[in-house]
Amino acid sequence: MWIVTDALSSHNSVSTRTWLEDHPRIHHAFIPVGACWLNxxxxxxxxxxxxxxxxxxxxxxxxxxxxxxxxxxxxxxxxxPWIWGRPATPTRRLRRRYVYLV
Structure with a gap:
């Protein structure tokens, strides 16, 4: 069995590693620090x-x-469906056109 966790320090503490050594059927995998979108x-x-x-x-x-x-x-x-992050800003269809009168 695999447990996937983020890189929180408590997930990699001495007590956690000791417990995992006592339970060899359970394997621990971390989500990479730069891939928070996986969590x-x-x-x-x-x-x-x-x-x-x-x-x-x-x-x-x-x-x-x-x-x-x-x-x-x-x-x-x-x-x-889950969309991570902020939604994209809406694009404007019409731009303002400035007309200069002389």
Whole structure:
């Protein structure tokens, strides 16, 4: 089994490496530092936290499971392809033309 993580220092700490040595079936791979666009889960977690967990106090695991199921179904109902970064600025069709009168 492979675990893919970003280059956060806690993912490469001594305790993490020790745990991975004790579990030889699990291999660890890092997303390259210059390829943050590969880490799409960060954007998904931001949207999920905002939809499921923001402003709520969850008392027990059943509340968490319910909020998770509800947010997941709502997010899936309006799912669109993920586009990383800002959208391109719209191009102007007409340019202003200045006319100088003499």
């Amino acid at each position: 799409l889960q960060e954007g998904w977690w931001r949207i999920f936290r905002k939809a499921a967990l923001a402003g709520r106090s969850l008392a027990n695991p059943d509340d968490i499971a319910y909020a998770t199921a509800l947010a997941t179904s709502q997010l899936n109902s309006c799912a669109t």
